[in-house]
Amino acid sequence: MYAPERQQEILRLARDSGRVDVVSLAEEFQVTAETIRRDLKALDRAGLLRRVHGGAIPAGRLDFEPGLAERESTAADEKDRIAKAALAELPAEGTLILDAGSTVARMAAAIPPESSLTVVTHSLPIAARLADHPGIQLHLVGGRVRHRTHAAVDAWALRAYGEIRADVAVLAANGFSVEHGLTTPDLAEAAVKRAALTAARRVVLLADSSKYAQEHFARFGALDDVDLLITDNGLTPEDAGDLERAGTEVVRA
Amino acid sequence: MYAPERQQEILRLARDSGRVDVVSLAEEFQVTAETIRRDLKALDRAGLLRRVHGGAIPAGRLDFEPGLAERESTAADEKDRIAKAALAELPAEGTLILDAGSTVARMAAAIPPESSLTVVTHSLPIAARLADHPGIQLHLVGGRVRHRTHAAVDAWALRAYGEIRADVAVLAANGFSVEHGLTTPDLAEAAVKRAALTAARRVVLLADSSKYAQEHFARFGALDDVDLLITDNGLTPEDAGDLERAGTEVVRA
DNA sequence: CGTGCCGATGCCCGTTCATGCCTGATTGTG
DNA sequence: CACAATCAGGCATGAACGGGCATCGGCACG
Known part of the structure; x- marks a missing residue:
């Protein structure tokens, strides 16, 4: 097995499980810990992993708190299905706004290489993921970067979005409901x-069903601002019906 | 069997099995390893394969940024020393502008956790690196993202920098000289x-000595715009003297 | 039919690369 | 505060590499 293959695999493992450790990797790939360390260092320098004592965690995580791995793995399946379904809603070409959020990030990572899109985003991890994409003209929205979400906010971001007009915006929300909106x-x-x-x-709007009927502190829109909601089948058909009556098309992936 | 046929077949094999190695190919086609290497090199240059030590992998199978990785390895030692020396020039607290560039990125990655800085950057890799640094208030400068450098440029970026005033800017240049500036x-x-x-x-300004006396297409400043140049000892003391007489302090790390 | 050119191939040799091992320093944990 | 794990750097080794040069074979042209 060649070094780049091994590194690629390490990267995949890291992204899947949220972290990797030197000793298990050494065992897994039948090489010494030194080699693994060198791999991790290379990936770290390339900005794909973040080295920590004893192992590494994927770079560009939405946050790196201990709770994250768990949160990531929670509803991972649903998120993947939602992300995949969302891909089908993207125009083949045109202009796209991508909000910050793990589901949106998954979708972004799966945009096929032959696409020809203009993408605008204020999410650092998504931008990092798309910067290499040959078919995408990427525009970064600046601003103060929040530690927790790695998203740009405040004046610069608001002004930038005020100056553009896109075909589609793919948004995420921590809570959504007919009564309280997004x-x-x-x-x-x-x-x-x-x-x-x-x-x-x-x-x-991409939101798994656990977000339904949740409400959080800050409201940023009404449900009927959303043309299409993509969620998972944890949302009951009755709830979906309520949402559709409120004017939002619902896809349960 | 002619060379193009063989290369075509190598490409097919690589895509089928995900990898090829020099020795087996040499045996398979009854030619020497040198010939196979030449074939692989040709395919690599054509962008169809990715060359690795001992063989090759079909392109697209790895999502490394080759340009970035390559630049990382060039003059890595010098860059590390420069980055380390540059750290000593940073204020303990205050506002910092970080330009895009691999040496600047290394410096950024080494900013100690106990720092308390406000950092402004238009470089995506640097922003990704600093986004979860607890002591850093990060401000991202938006704009169109160039594929080659992963840096934001154009109107949004220019306006953002026009609106701020920082204590220190850490810049990189592809070429610098007394006559032609940066x-x-x-x-x-x-x-x-x-x-x-x-x-x-x-x-x-952070620039290894190979950049000295180079000139590239676009000029963005004169040498006396630079207060301090940090380079490596590949720059001769005479050249350093010339630069200092031109009004720029020089550190040879 | 001969001849000279040129790309492809093979061979040689100094250099680089990937990996493993060792040692001393550093770090995290109990 | 001490112990064990982890890390970084230096060194050794065998494989792989790359450039220079010689050779081979096809092809065009006279």
């Missing part, structure tokens, strides 16, 4: 989401 | 560098 815990982030929502002709 | 191959990038330079009270 909510998220942070005010600054909500303001940016609202600006992104306003800048697009068509709004697609 | 140059880089891309016009858009040069404009952003100039804006960053203008926005800072003190300008530190």
Whole structure:
């Protein structure tokens, strides 16, 4: 097995499980720990992994708190299905706004190489993922970067979204319901989401069913601002019916 | 069997099995390893295969950024020393502008955790690296993202730098000399560098000695715009003297 | 039919690369 | 505060590499 293959595999493992450790990798690949360390160092320098004592964690995580691995793995299946279903809703070409969020990030990572899109995002991990994509013209929205979500917020971000007009915005929300609309815990982030929502002709919301009927501190839109909701089949058909009556098309992936 | 036929077949084998190795191919086609290496090199240059030590892997199977990885390995030692020396020039607290560039990125990665800085950057890799640094308030400069350098450029970036004032800017250049000043191959990038330079009270340039006396297409400043140049000892003391007489302090790490 | 050119191939040899091993320093944990 | 795990750097080794040169074989042209 060649070094780059091994590194690629390490990267995959890291992204899948949220972290890797030197000793298990050495055993797994039948090489010494030194070699693994060299691999991790290379991946670290390339910015794909973050080296920590004893192992490494994937770079560009939405947050790196201990709770993350668990949160990531929670509903991972649903998120993947949602991301895949969302891909089908993307135009083959045109302009796209991508909100910050792990499901949106998964979708972004799966955009096929032959696409020809203009993408605007204020999410650092998504931008990092798409910067190499040959078919994508990427525009980064600046601003203060929130540690927790790695998303740009505040004046620069708001102004940037105020100056553009996109075909589709793919948004994420921490909570959604007919009564309380779209909510998220942070005010600054909500303001940016609202600006992104306003800048697009068509709004697609990606949210797994655990977000349904949740409400958080900051509201950034009403449900009927959303043209299409993509969620998983944890949402009951009755709830989906309620949402559709409120004017939002619902896809249960 | 003619060379193009053989290469075609090598490509097919590589795509089928995910990898090929020099020795087996040599045996398979009854030619020497040198010939296979030449074939692989040709396919690599054509972008169809990715060459690795001992063999090759079909292109697209790895998602490394070859350009970035390659630049990382060039003059890695010098760059590390320069980056380390540059750290000593950073204020303990205050506002910092970080330009795009591998040496600057290394410096950024080495900023101690106990620092308390406000950092502004238009470089995506650097931002990704600093986004979860607890002591750093990070501000991202938006704009169109260039594939080659992963840096934001154009109107949004220029305006953002026009609106701020920082204590120190850490810049990179592809070429520097007393006569031709600071140059880089891309016009858009040069404009952003100039804006960053203008926005800072003190300008530190990181450039290894191979950049000395180089000149590239786009000029973004004169040498005396630079307060401090940090380079390696590949720069002769005489050349350093010339630079100092031109008004720039020189550190040879 | 001969001849000279040129690309492809093979061979040689100094250099680089990937890996493993060792040692001393560093770090995290109990 | 001490112990065990982990890390970084230096060194050794065998495989792989790359450039220079010689050879071979086809092809065009006279």
